[in-house]
Each structure stands twice: as C-alpha cells, then as structure tokens.
Amino acid sequence: MSEEPRRVLAQGTFDLLHPGHLHYLSEAAEHGDELHVIVSRGGNVTHKPSPTCPDRQRRDVVAALSVVDEAHLGHTEDYFVPVAEIDPDVIVLGFDQHHDEEAIRDTLHERGLDAEVVRATGRDPQYEEEMLSTNEMIRKLLEERG
Incomplete structure (x- = not known):
C-alpha cells in the first residue's frame, strides 16, 4: 500500500509575479510532494492595495507554474474553507506575509486540522535592478509609462 502524498499549502495575492514569488513557491x-496554492480574492486583500489583475487571471498564472500542482481561489468569507478542503500536511507562509503563525495554528487546532505551519525564507536580489516586490514593479511602471 502506498503512502499518501505530503500536501503543502502556500497562499498569497500573486498580483504581478516576480522572482520573490517564484522563490517562495519553490521553497x-x-x-512535500504536492504544492497547492490559494490565491487570495481581491476583495479579501485589506492589508495592502487591491490587486491590479483579476482573481481568476492571478490563479491561472500561478497554476501555470511547473512547481504548482494545483491553484485555488480563496473563499470569499473564510480563509480556512479551502484549507480544510486541501487538508495540507504543511502550510508555508511567505517570509514577509502579515499572518500570525500562532493564530493560524490555533485556528487549525480548533477546526480539527493537523498541519505544520512554517515560514519561508526571504530572497535577496540577484542583480542590481532585479525587482522582488509588486509595489516596486508598479511604481517603476508608473514612473516610466504613467
């Protein structure tokens, strides 16, 4: 009898993909064996500017990455609905995401979900002009083309 694959969950807005996103998802x-990614719905993004790209487009672009096994749109009201459906073994948070690891662990426990919660490492630019921030990309676009 074969063992169940170890499911990993990552989450984010993924508005304009950049090397920092690729580092996070690769890490x-x-x-584990399967990477599932929850792409936040624009209406749920309240801690930073709303995404530029539509929800489905961001999900489709993330799904096209070879490192991603499946990309899902987040739930409109409850972040933990797709988490329960995916039932991950590990949840990997981005190094700079605003999420409180302990609060996530507590909510997982309350809902009967057993997943390890870890934080990814950051990534430094590999060359001087490399951009690792969506906001930085938007600022540069506005400066050069706005």
Missing part, C-alpha cells in the same frame, strides 16, 4: 514545494 514551499520542497516541504
């Missing part, structure tokens, strides 16, 4: 994938 998350190293924690």
